[in-house]
Amino acid sequence: MSNPYNEIFQTVIELSKKQGYDTFDYLPDENQSYPFVFVGNQQNTDIQTKGRMLGTTHIQIDVYAEFNHRSEVLDIMDDLQATVINYQHTDNFKYQVTNTSQQMIADQSTDIPLWHGVLELDIQYL
16 A cells, blocks of 8 residues: 555655756755755654544755845745645545645855745645
8 A cells, every 4th residue: 555645745746846846855965056945854643533544744845045046935935835735636645735834044054145945834635
């Protein structure tokens, strides 16, 4: 049987790549150009019902771009949010996005200043 959480995670990565974004499930090295998308953190919660198991996954999508491209980070996050909300299925499961949040963080962790956008999605599989 397929793992719904892994399918949702992989679907988010595939949707980001289909939108044309360099997308990774790891932080790439310093040779990677900006902007890029990192789909990494995930927390899963099982919900037992009388008839079957349901669940919710919380996925964090990080978008990195150079400091003078703040609006591009926001556009990418908005695009990915809409894309994942509207897609609503994996190969074996239907899902719905139940909650979203976005955050912009000034990032000084590299030699060049960056914008770090954080898009968080709560997704329930059905």
